[in-house]
Amino acid sequence: MKYCSDTWFILKLFEKDIKALNLLNEVKYGKSSLIVPIVVFAESIRKLLERGIPQTNVDQFFNSMELSNKINFLIVDKNIAKEAAKISLSNDLSLMDSFVAASCKLSDSNLLLAADSDYKHLIKKNYIKLHSW
Amino acid sequence: MIHELFKEKVKLGKKGQITIPKCIRDEDNLKEDDVFIVQHMPGGDIILSKQISINTPEDLMIEAIMSAPPFDADAAWEEIKRERRQDR
Numbered sequence: 001m002k003y004c005s006d007t008w009f010i011l012k013l014f015e016k017d018i019k020a021l022n023l024l025n026e027v028k029y030g031k032s033s034l035i036v037p038i039v040v041f042a043e044s045i046r047k048l049l050e051r052g053i054p055q056t057n058v059d060q061f062f063n064s065m066e067l068s069n070k071i072n073f074l075i076v077d078k079n080i081a082k083e084a085a086k087i088s089l090s091n092d093l094s095l096m097d098s099f100v101a102a103s104c105k106l107s108d109s110n111l112l113l114a115a116d117s118d119y120k121h122l123i124k125k126n127y128i129k130l131h132s133w
Numbered sequence: 134m135i136h137e138l139f140k141e142k143v144k145l146g147k148k149g150q151i152t153i154p155k156c157i158r159d160e161d162n163l164k165e166d167d168v169f170i171v172q173h174m175p176g177g178d179i180i181l182s183k184q185i186s187i188n189t190p191e192d193l194m195i196e197a198i199m200s201a202p203p204f205d206a207d208a209a210w211e212e213i214k215r216e217r218r219q220d221r
Binding site (some may be wrong): 007008011012013014015016017021024025027028043047048051052053054057058060061064065066067068070071092093094095096097115116118 | 191
């Protein structure tokens with residue numbers, strides 16, 4: 001299974017949510033892989049620091065993520081940017097939601113780890129599939 | 134309890150095997166199939182060291198999470214949703 005992470009999944013990990021930790025273990029043992037859009041990386045760092053997670057924990061988490069060969073950061077390229085603009089306009093989505101959805105779609109991820117009803121139009125159109133709990 | 138500078142002669146066996154003295158095995162709780170690193174030093178000394186288990190990057194991620202203070206993901210996510218909606 002190839003997952004794409006929205007910021008929600010990173011926040012759930014820091015909540016020590018069992019399902020999120022189990023999913024990370026799936027990745028650790030090679031049963032799944034994880035894509036982290038670079039916009040999610042930025043938004044997660046900001047929110048974690050803003051809400052009191054120490055810099056050392058945030059650094060260790062993301063530095064280790066960078067070393068994992070089962071987790072990949074997805075840099076925004078021209079294709080993703082164009083796709084995000086298109087779906088933002090046609091689905092009344094924020095650019096951030098659109099970047100995450102476009103990253104999920106263009107990286108051929110099977111499921112987006114998110115809990116956001118704002119994606120409902122895209123789910124209806126079968127553009128992305130959501131995995132949340 | 135053996136002291137820090139414990140030394141004992143050991144003989145090299147037929148197939149190049151040596152035996153770690155029992156008192157060291159007991160002291161350090163060494164078991165069959167434990168892995169060691171053999172280092173050959175420039176002066177001819179041979180150093181045997183126990184391999185320390187290496188954490189995977191995912192283990193280190195989990196360690197960073199588990200040592201962090203309590204975090205309310207739902208409240209943080211609600212804030213993010215509001216911030217994203219302002220961008221529409």
